[in-house]
Amino acid sequence: MARNFGFAPIKGRVIDFDRNDKRVFEYVLEREPSFALCIGCGGCAATCSAANFTEFSLRKLNILIRRGENDEVRKIVDRCMLCGKCTLVCPRGVNTRNVVFLTREAFEEFDNYAI
Amino acid sequence: MKLEGKKRIWSEFQKEIPDDHFFYVRSCIRQSFFPGSEQFFLKVLKEDLGKDIFEDPNHTTCTGIGYHGDVVQFDTIQTVVARHFALATEHGYKDVVISCVTSFGIYEEIIETWKHYPETLEKTRENLYKATGRVFDVPDSITHSSDIIYKFKDEIAAKAKFPLIDHVTGEPLRIVEHIGCHYSKMFPKYGVGGAEFPHVLIGMIEAWGGEVIDYPERRHCCGFGFRQYIVQANRGYSLSNSRKKFVSMQPYKPEAIIANCPGCTMFMDKWQYTIKEMDGMTYGQHGQGIPVLTYEELAGIVMGYNPWDLGLQYHNVQSEPLLDKMGIKYDQEEKYLTKDGKKLPVPKDLINA
Numbered sequence: 001m002a003r004n005f006g007f008a009p010i011k012g013r014v015i016d017f018d019r020n021d022k023r024v025f026e027y028v029l030e031r032e033p034s035f036a037l038c039i040g041c042g043g044c045a046a047t048c049s050a051a052n053f054t055e056f057s058l059r060k061l062n063i064l065i066r067r068g069e070n071d072e073v074r075k076i077v078d079r080c081m082l083c084g085k086c087t088l089v090c091p092r093g094v095n096t097r098n099v100v101f102l103t104r105e106a107f108e109e110f111d112n113y114a115i
Numbered sequence: 116m117k118l119e120g121k122k123r124i125w126s127e128f129q130k131e132i133p134d135d136h137f138f139y140v141r142s143c144i145r146q147s148f149f150p151g152s153e154q155f156f157l158k159v160l161k162e163d164l165g166k167d168i169f170e171d172p173n174h175t176t177c178t179g180i181g182y183h184g185d186v187v188q189f190d191t192i193q194t195v196v197a198r199h200f201a202l203a204t205e206h207g208y209k210d211v212v213i214s215c216v217t218s219f220g221i222y223e224e225i226i227e228t229w230k231h232y233p234e235t236l237e238k239t240r241e242n243l244y245k246a247t248g249r250v251f252d253v254p255d256s257i258t259h260s261s262d263i264i265y266k267f268k269d270e271i272a273a274k275a276k277f278p279l280i281d282h283v284t285g286e287p288l289r290i291v292e293h294i295g296c297h298y299s300k301m302f303p304k305y306g307v308g309g310a311e312f313p314h315v316l317i318g319m320i321e322a323w324g325g326e327v328i329d330y331p332e333r334r335h336c337c338g339f340g341f342r343q344y345i346v347q348a349n350r351g352y353s354l355s356n357s358r359k360k361f362v363s364m365q366p367y368k369p370e371a372i373i374a375n376c377p378g379c380t381m382f383m384d385k386w387q388y389t390i391k392e393m394d395g396m397t398y399g400q401h402g403q404g405i406p407v408l409t410y411e412e413l414a415g416i417v418m419g420y421n422p423w424d425l426g427l428q429y430h431n432v433q434s435e436p437l438l439d440k441m442g443i444k445y446d447q448e449e450k451y452l453t454k455d456g457k458k459l460p461v462p463k464d465l466i467n468a
Contacts, residue, residue, distance in 0.1 A: 002392075002393050003392040003393060005389060005392070006347045007348055007349065007351040007354065008351050008354075008393070009351050009390075010351050010355040012355065
């Protein structure tokens with residue numbers, strides 16, 4: 001039984017590449033190789049329909065997927081409306097709409113997924 | 116030529132450590148939680164090394180915890196420290212040796228303030244005279260007691276009975292060294308090796324046969340942070356800092372941690388107990404905790420002093436795994452006996468006990 005001291009440790013904000021789970025990133029990259037071309041310019045986030053009204057940012061989502069911070073990805077990936085405007089503006093030709101689609105698929109694929 | 120260059124640069128990171136005639140000021144935390152450390156320091160300097168070291172019972176707290184906790188004003192703490200200097204002046208000492216890293220930082224800060232703003236020195240002289248009728252000279256040097264042990268590390272190594280070596284395998288013991296932030300991060304010139312290469316504990320560990328572990332969060336703060344732990348609800352900040360260090364050092368399998376700061380020693384020791392009680396985690400080998408020692412305690416066991424005279428039983432994480440590795444014989448029956456043979460109450464839920 002965990003003892004209560006009246007205070008609790010705070011979860012670290014360290015990005016630990018040794019512990020993070022890259023399976024979702026690898027799943028997406030294998031099926032959508034253009035994801036490797038992303039330079040993080042943020043054009044996708046600037047044009048995003050969903051981001052106009054919420055805190056959703058496709059640029060942030062892409063970075064989180066790459067880092068393997070899947071807990072965060074899982075929280076926000078459903079906010080995308082799959083309108084595809086981001087794909088039209090991407091200067092590197094990344095099929096960003098498909099990245100979101102594949103990410104959702106990856107979570108379904110990895111059943112009993114745990115970090 | 117290249118070596119010359121490095122030697123020259125390294126010389127800029129050294130500090131002058133006086134050789135004799137010290138005025139010693141104690142630490143609030145250390146004399147309460149690790150009383151054997153200060154006793155050992157005084158004993159070694161007086162008896163083993165034959166130095167003149169004096170402490171005045173009229174010495175008080177520097178109020179550093181209150182100062183960093185925002186309840187003591189800077190004017191007040193300057194006057195308190197000036198009173199300490201007045202005690203040294205009255206007894207004819209010019210070199211102050213400070214047991215506590217917090218006090219050490221406070222003394223540095225005040226002396227530097229007086230250098231850059233001489234009017235604050237005059238104001239402090241006036242405040243002290245009005246309050247106590249005392250006068251003082253600014254000391255020639257301020258030295259931390261770990262600097263003194265660092266200076267005499269080779270003399271201690273020459274008297275070593277149990278070097279930092281696994282007595283079964285002959286391998287050097289892996290030791291984590293932790294330098295208090297206020298030792299040299301604020302005023303690098305006052306620390307051996309400055310803020311970038313603080314060498315004070317590394318020198319000791321290597322001189323006594325151990326191996327220093329370099330791990331990712333090595334220079335991270337222990338989390339003491341004064342404000343962070345004074346309010347109970349905020350102690351999670353403090354705890355999380357220590358835990359970050361433990362998680363980072365765990366893969367390197369340290370046998371012990373040594374620290375030169377009272378707060379770091381106390382928190383890295385006691386937070387291990389707290390974390391174990393909260394979620395059952397320990398960070399040493401075989402489900403044990405990592406013993407956290409002061410540099411004097413480490414010097415003491417290296418020199419063959421009785422671990423119970425050094426006060427190792429006062430820690431939350433017990434040091435038996437380390438003593439066993441070094442091949443030190445100890446008597447469990449004596450562990451909680453006073454000098455006159457009375458039995459002290461035995462604490463519960465200690466780690467490694």
